[in-house]
Amino acid sequence: MSLNKGENTMVDTEKSEKIQVMIADENWEPKIIAFLCNWCSYAGADLAGVSRIQYPPNVRVVRVPCSGRIDPLFILKSLQVGWDAVLVSGCHPGDCHYISGNYYARRKFSVLDDLLEFIGIDKGRVNFSWVSAAEGEAFAQIIRKVTERTRKLGPNKIFKEER
C-alpha cells in the first residue's frame, strides 16, 4: 500500500477526511482477506468459480480446515498488517464437518465484534458468514456486499502500524 508508506497512521479522524479526498484520485481498491473453511465455504467459492459467476477481484482467500480454527489474533493481525477488511466464513450451524467447530467460532467472533465496536472501530471491517458447499451464488453475493461496504469505509488506518 504505497499510499500509506511513511505516514503516521494511527487514526486521526480529521486527517482521514482529507485522505478520503486523496483516495478518490488515487483509484484505491479495497483489499479483503477471506478465511474460508475447507469443507463448506471454500467449496462454495470453488463452485462460484466453476460456474463462472462474476464477483469482485478484491478478495484473497486463505483456506483453513474449520472456522473454529480461526484465532481472533489472526483477524487483528491482518488488520494491523494493512488489510482493509476481513471475512471469515464457515459451515452452517449443524453442518460442521467437525461437528461443533462453527459453534465455538460463532461465540469467539461475537466477542471480537462486540469489543471492536466498543473501542470505536467502525462496523464492517470484520465480517462473518455461513456459506455451504452448494451456495456458489450466495458466496459471490456476500463478496459483493463486503467489497461495497469496505469501499465506503475507506482504507484501513486504524490498526495499521507505522512502517
Added chain:
Amino acid sequence: MKIMEEIRKSLKEIVKSLISEKKVEYVLGFEEGTLPLKSVPFYIEKEEDIDRLIWNEYCNLNLVKFLLEEPHGKKIGIILKTCEIRSLIVLINEKQINREDIIIIGVPCSYGIIDFNKVSKLLGGKEFSEFTKHGNDYIFKGVDFEKTIKLQDILSDSCVYCKDKKPIEYDYLVKAPNEFKNIKEEDFDEYLDVIEFEKKTPKERWAYFKKELEKCTLCMACRNACPLCYCKTCFIDQNQPQWFDKTDDLSEKMLFHMTRAIHLAGRCTGCEACTRACPEGIDIHLLYKKLRKMTKDRWNVDKIGLGEPSVMGSYKMDDPQEFMVKED
C-alpha cells in the same frame, strides 16, 4: 475503622487454628508495606508471624496469582474477597488448582480497595508521607501540602459499582459485623459505568482508548498481576511465529490489550488487579468490564460457579448471530 479491626481479629483466630493444627503449610495474607498505603503479600508459616497480618482497604493484589506456582498436593490457606474467590473458581474449573488443596478463608468486602494510581493523580503526583482516616475521608499530608479526599474518589472502579459483596465459596467465613453496603447511597445497575461509556460516539470512545494506551510501555505488569493469565508462553512472547514485536507503536499496544481481553472473555471476574498494578496509571478496566456485560447480554451468564462449563468452551444451538453477513 473498628469493623476492620474486628475482621482482623477473627482472621487471626482462624489463621492461628489452621497453623497450630498443621492443616496447611502456610497461609497467604497481607502485611504492612514499606510505604504508606501499600501492602505486601505475606506467607504466614509460624504462629509468631500472625500478628503482622493486616486487613484493610489497601490489600490490593489478587493473591490467587501466587497459588499457581505451587505444586499440586501442597495444602495452602488463603484469605480472599468475593471477586478473588471467583477467579479461584475459574482456575479450579480449568483444572489448574485442586479444590482439596486450598483452604479458602472468605472475607466480606467493606467499601472496596483503594487504587493507588488514583491517589497519585489527585495529589498531582506529589509524594505523601502519612495519611489519616476520618470516617470516609482520607487526609494526606506531604512535604508542603495537606489534602482531604473522599473515599469514593479513590476507590477502584470495580468496587464503586460492585454489588457482589458476599463470598460464595469458602471453608471458613469471617462474618461481617453488619451488612456491608456499597459506597453509593442509591441503587444502581452493576454495569453502570459501561452503559455510560457506551452512550458516547465511536469517535469519542476511540479517542479515550487512544489517549490511555499511548502511555503504555508494554511492561506486562497487568498480565503478570492477573491470576488468569498463566500461559507458559504468552502470545506476545511467542517467537514462532512472532505476532507482535513489542516496539512502541500504538497499534502494538492496542492489539496487545485487545487480544488479552479476548483471551479473558468469560473468565475475567473484575478484580481489577491489572489496573492497580499498572505503573503508568492507565485506566483499562472498562475493556474488561465490557466482557462481563457482553457475556451477560448475549448468553445470559456473567458469573460462573464451581463446576459450571466455561463460556467460550461451550455453546448453544441458538446463540445469537445477528452480526452475520447474509446474502440478499
Added chain:
Amino acid sequence: MAKKTKKKKQTIETIETIEKIIPKDKLDSLIKGLYKDFKLIVPKEAKNEIEYDYLELDKEEYKFPEYQNLRVSPKKFLFPQKEVLYSFEKEAKKILIKEKEETVEDQIIFGIRSCDARSYKILDTFFSSGKYNDPYYFSKRNKTLLIGLACNEPMSTCFCTSVGGDPFSSEGLDAIIYDLDDKYIFKIISEKGSVFEKYVKEYPNVNKADLKRKEERASSARDKIKFEINLDNIEKDLDGLFESDIWSKVSQRCLSCGACSYICPTCHCFDVQDKSDKNGGKRVRIWDNCQASIFTLEASGHNPRNSGRERTRQRIYHKFNYYLKNYKILGCVGCGRCIKVCPTNRDIRETLKTVVDVAEKV
C-alpha cells in the same frame, strides 16, 4: 601572543568560580533566555495527572514547578524506548541500506536531580565499553548539557547517600542550581557549562553568607534521608551468596513484570527487532527487561533463568556486583523509583539489608 595566553589563563580561572545569585522570580526569564538558543527539556507542571514527567518545551510561557523528583527518569531522551537504527529497501536485485538521518540539536535538560545526573555516568560507561562507542547514544549525549537542581527535600524512598551520591552533589552536571528559598545560586561546574556564562552575566556574585546557607541546606537535606546502609563490602558479600536460599525468599512475591526495569534510570538492556515486509523495512532497538521470563530463553529451548529466584538474584548482582567488577562503580543511583512503582511493594532497600545481614553472619 603573550596577551592571548594571558586571557586564556583568566578564563580557566573564572570557569571554576562562576557562582551567581538569581532572584526567585527571575528563574523563568533565565529559562526563556535559554529557550531562545537551545532545545530545552524541563519538568512538566503536573496538576492532576500521573504524567509527572519531563517535556520538551515548545512555547515561551512556562512556569518552573515545585517538585521533589519526577516519576519518570530522563533516560528516554538519550536512550529512547524505540529507536530506528537503519532502514533497508529492495531495489531491483540489490538491497540498499540507509543510515538513519537525524539532525541532533544542542539540548539542555533543566532541573535534573543529582541521582539522575549520576545515572547518565553509568549509561556512559555501558555504551562506551569495549572497542566501540554506541553512536546512537553518543550523538545525543555529546550535544546534551545538564543543568541540575539540588535536592532540598529528598523523598521517603531516596537512598542516594548509601550508594555514593548526595542530594547536593554536582557529579556529572554542567551547571547546578541551589534553591535557598528566597533566591537561587547558579554555579557552573564543567567546561562545557561555560557556555551558560552569558545568560547569568548580569546577576550578582555569591557572598559568604549565601554559601553558608547552602551548606546548611545540604546537611539538612542529607539528614532527611532516613535510610542508611554501608555498602562498602557489597561486592564481596554478594560473591559468597550466589547459591544462598535468601533469593527464594526475596523473590517469592515478585511478579516478574518489569515495571522496575522500565522506570529505572540506569537499566539499559535492549532488544533488536526488524520491522519489514517484502520490499524493505527497518531495524529497531527497543527496551527489554531482564525480569521477563523469556529474557534468557535460548534457541535450544533452554532457559538458564527460568524462575523468579534467578531473575531477582540477577538484578541485584548486576547492579551491586557485576558493575563493580567491570566498571568499578555501583550500578544503582538510589533514586527509589523502583520501590514506588512495584505492584507488590518489593523494596530494594530491604533486599540490600537482608544481604548485608546474612553476609555478616556467615
